[in-house]
Amino acid sequence: MIQDEITKRVLILDGAMGTVIQEYGLNEQDFRGERFQDIPGQMKGNNDVLNLTRPDVIQDIFERYLKAGADIISTNTFNAQRVSQADYHLQAYAKEMNLTSARMAREAADRYSTPNHPRFVAGSVGPTNKTCSMSPDVSDPARREMTYDELYEAYMEQMEGLIEGGVDAILIETIFDSLNAKVAIDAAIHARGNRDIPIMLSVTISDAAGRTLSGQTLEAFLASVSSFPIFSIGLNCSFGARQMKPYLKELSRIAPYYISAHPNAGLPNSLGLYDETPETMAPQIAEFIDEGLVNIVGGCCGTTPAFIEKYAPLAVGKKPHQPVEKSPKMLLSGLDLLEVSSHLADANSHLSAFTNVGERCNVAGSRKFLRLIKEKSYEEALQIARKQVEDGALVIDVNMDDGLLDAKAEMVTFLNLIASEPEIARVPVMIDSSKWDVIMAGLKCVQGKSIVNSISLKEGEEVFLSHARDVMRMGAAVVVMCFDEQGQATTYERRIEIAERAYRLLTEKVGFLPQDIIFDPNVLAIATGMEEHNAYAVDFIRATEWIRKNLPGAHISGGVSNLSFSFRGNNYLREAMHAVFLYHAIQKGMDFGIVNPSTKVTYDDIPKEQLQLIEDVVLNRHPESAELLMGITGEANDTSSTSEASPTSLSLEDRLQNALIKGVGTTLEDDLKEALEKYPRPVDIIEGPLMAGMNEVGRRFGEGKMFLPQVVKTARTMKQAVAILQPALEAAKGDDTGKSGNVKKILLATVKGDVHDIGKNIVGVIMACNGYEVIDLGVMVPAEQIVQRAKDEQVDMIGLSGLITPSLEEMVNVARELEKAGLNIPIMIGGATTSELHVALKIAPVYGGPVVWLKDASQNPLVAQRLMSDVDEYSKELNKEYAQMREDYHQEQQQLLSLDEARRRKTKLFE
Structure with missing residues (x-):
């Protein structure tokens, strides 16, 4: 031989x-x-x-x-x-x-x-x-x-x-x-x-x-x-x-x-x-x-x-x-080599071993990039990639997952275009998608050694091993998300349990090089106002340290922007939180991160007083630190002129709204007693000043003037108000034909194929705080189970959640199955990849009942109240709006020529 x-x-x-x-x-x-x-x-x-x-x-x-x-x-x-x-x-x-x-x-x-x-x-x-x-x-x-x-x-x-x-x-x-x-x-x-x-x-x-x-x-x-x-x-x-x-x-x-x-x-x-x-x-x-x-x-x-x-x-x-x-380092490449050290970062030079992955070529994370791809403005989209490399991105993350895009075709087109731009193509690509055919199509476009983002155990070992073998066949490194059949890992113990299991499968059954494995132990939003979320960051950091010490050769990555989601709208605070998180995570072994390479706030830039408070939040040192952090946001204190006035000078309605906006219920009981004397029915108080307060909270949250922990706090104040009114609501059952004594049920589910549930859980808390009975089916829920439980429980609403693009297709499937079952229960749609346009084009046309898209958790009680009190009129509004959106969309598509047609019509300079 x-x-x-x-x-x-x-x-x-x-x-x-x-x-x-x-x-x-x-x-x-x-x-x-x-x-x-x-x-x-x-x-x-x-x-x-x-x-x-x-x-x-x-x-x-x-x-x-x-x-x-x-x-x-x-x-x-x-x-x-x-x-x-x-x-x-x-x-x-x-x-x-x-x-x-x-x-x-x-x-x-x-x-x-x-x-x-x-x-x-x-x-x-x-x-x-x-x-x-x-x-x-x-x-x-x-x-x-x-x-x-x-x-x-x-x-x-x-x-x-x-x-x-x-x-x-x-x-x-x-x-x-x-x-x-x-x-x-x-x-x-x-x-x-x-x-x-x-x-x-x-x-x-x-x-x-x-x-x-x-x-x-x-x-x-x-x-x-x-x-x-x-x-x-x-x-x-x-x-x-x-x-x-x-x-x-x-x-x-x-x-x-x-x-x-x-x-x-x-x-x-x-x-x-x-x-x-x-x-x-x-x-x-x-x-x-x-x-x-x-x-x-x-x-x-x-x-x-x-x-x-x-x-x-x-x-x-x-x-x-x-x-x-053979080098123990991870070797990646575009036109040039990128070596990623296998050693932990030096605490004295904490950025030396960090690989910055540019996040802006992601249709799910950048509205501008999504718009450019939809408009086929590829040259301008390439400028975004070029700018990231110029700003220091060592890897470019590319994601085309959107319900209204042909993700596979767009991934191939954009990667082919990148290959023609040496200043971009010199760095490796992270091919990012929740659709496996999109990932495989992307891998077949790149000559360098790229990174696949991502695989996980959420569908079991057989699918995990199959995907891992595909990645190894294509010569790429891989991001492994800390998900399994039970869902997303949120605790330290679950993170390291899943990471160890995945590592053994990859190295022992597939033959993966340890240095080609990147674990993502899930960067999740902290300071949401929910106590169970407070340890998310510090548990990520602890899991990072354990993985680097116990799973030799493996690397750690994470989508850093998720950490500060609660404070969207305040870019300074978000960047400061990211800087603090990275400072501590990198020292423990985090060596990849999907971040904005042009971020302007560094750890050393943060004033000492703010730094201590942010570190208290990130490292979960004090339970009240998140609320204290809101005090330095500036915008967090933005209130209406009504709220600035002396409480004694405010009207009853303004006092009730103000209690919800601030999340403070110290005078709530006295104000509600006064309201019971003024309003004919207890339910009028909920549907009147209390819901007006919730509407104002939703408006401010949408504008970035309030943050998620404040919204959660508001929801709890609403729950307190409903509890105070409960005896009056019960008493009104006998002679009130309204809806005051009828507790409405909402069924929540993350659809089949998706294990993300953090956002859904926040919705559940907010809806429960607003007096709804919440039936949470969990994650990876098949359509037939949703239909059956909706029937068995006789629910009033269904909330479907999903974070990844395949979830959009599954939501359409759920709507079809509900329609087949003869149900017309209102459906509320939420999740990062969802959109009102997708609902209008794909979901509403296959379902006879109302379907509403919700931008964020704060809107759920407001939409639910309309659905329960005025569903026919609301449905007419939705149908009219959706019909107009479909018409506008189809006209826009007709104006866009196909690529082949555009080539056919290209200007001929020489005959």
Whole structure:
């Protein structure tokens, strides 16, 4: 086996096939033979077809190289796949070319092998004449002449022929596009199955800057293939030995593989010929061998058996190259390399080991980016990516998950466009989606080593392992969310339990490199006004420390903006909270973070008094710290003129509203007693001044003038008010035909496929505080269960929650199932990816009952009150509004031309 021989000695690879074929003076008829007389076009120059038409010539060349001393002969199959053979109309014969050439080479190698000198066959696999990473049209940079899947099918057919023919190794050579190479590696791994057939790679450097034709540095290329089971990596073509040597030395120093080199016979001259001779090349090859740079050495363009005859004696008795140890660092790449240290950050330089992931190319997190993608304003969208890199983002997160976008098509388009922008493409990409087909489509666009965001155990081990194997197949790193079948981990104990389970599965069952695993232990909103949320940040930090110490090699990431969601609208406070959180989390091992790279507030910028208070909140030092923090927001104290007046000068209604707005119930009991004397029915107090107060809270929260903890506090004050009124409400049951004594039920559920429930839980608290009976079905709830419980409990409303884009499709499914069941219960829709337009276009048309979109939790009681008191009129308003939205949307879509139509109509500068 070649694996055994390569440790003992330097192996000699053969030289060029095409150069030697020219010596035979073949004509067009030699290339056509008897089989291809009717094929149109010129056949001469298609050397691979000679396997079928002049096998005697190819057999003779194999034997000449073996006689010259070659230990490895490569098959005559450099272009023997459907993509290249399409130029000759010979696609149907591609596999036969590979099978025939491999069998001839196998026969020759076996004939020349002895027990002490075995000979080997390498199946030659070229890059094809097309590239997956670059557009063939400079005016259309997103276009690709060939897709990953098309090339994969062609390579699979070629690999199967080579392996069936008996090759000892697969040599993927003259690599100029790393994405093409990744496709070939993917096909080789699948074609060989459980057979021990090594995969050899050989790159061609295209310029003096040391980059491939598609723009990658040598280090970046190594990162691109670092997750694959590679046997050897080398250099060939392009340069002669002298020009190749500096890059070969670099490769030998950094690549943890056996090293090969088969250079051209010098650089081609002005006539396209090669000036080097066997005598002038031999001393240069001797340097490769004597300096311990190579394990395999041979020739490329311009070399012949005469060259190999000179090389073979040079290797006798010489020690082969010793591969370096594989780096424990995570290696990522765009056009350039990004190394991520495996060590914890230094407390004295807490940003030194942190990888900033730009968050703005995310349609779920940036309204501007979403608008630009919807409008097909890709050039402006690219400016957002470019600005993030300029501001210091080391990785770009790209997410196209929106219910009204074709996420898969948009992901492919945008990643293809990024590839055409070197200043953006130099950094790795984080492919971010909750749809697996979108992630796979994205992975098939990038030549560098990217990050998948994300996989989790929420659908069980089988799906988790399947997704992990897909990621490893594509050579990417992966973010693992701390979710499992029970839902989202919110405590320290649950975070580390899920992380440890996932780590064992990935490393032991899938074979994942530990350094390619990034755990996201869930950055969740703190200071929400709910006591159980106060420890979310400090538990994340504790879990980070445990993971870094107990799961060797793994990394930690998180979506930092989630932390401060309670204070949206106050950017300074949010950035200050992020800075404090990162300061402590990074010291414990957090080395990735999805953040805004242009943030202006740093840890050292925060005034001492504010810093202590923010740290109290982040580290959960005091239960009252969140309320104290609101005192420094500035906007938090924004109140109406009514609230600033003396309580004694306010009207009863203003006092009740003010109590809700401030969340202070000290005078609530006396005010409500006065209200009971003034209003005819107790329910009028709830539907009048109390709901007016809640409306004002919702308005201020929407404008960023109030924050989530204040909203929760308001909800509790509302609950206090309802409790005070409860005896009067009960007494009114007998003679009040209104709704005062009838406690309304709301069923809440996070839909199937989604395990996020923090927002839903906040809604539950607010609705309960407003006097509703809440039936919470939890997460991952299938449609049939929602329908059945809605019937069994005779609920008055249904609240559907979802954070990821597939949830939108499932909400449509739930609405359909409710409609099939003959129900018309009002549905309230909420969650980060939901929108009023999606409700209008997708959900409302399939359901007979009212469907309402809610922007945030504070709106739920207000909408619920309208649904319970005036549902018919409210439904008419909604239907009218939705109809107008649908009409506007369809008109807008008609104005946008398809990409193909836009290309058809493009201005022609020259006729």
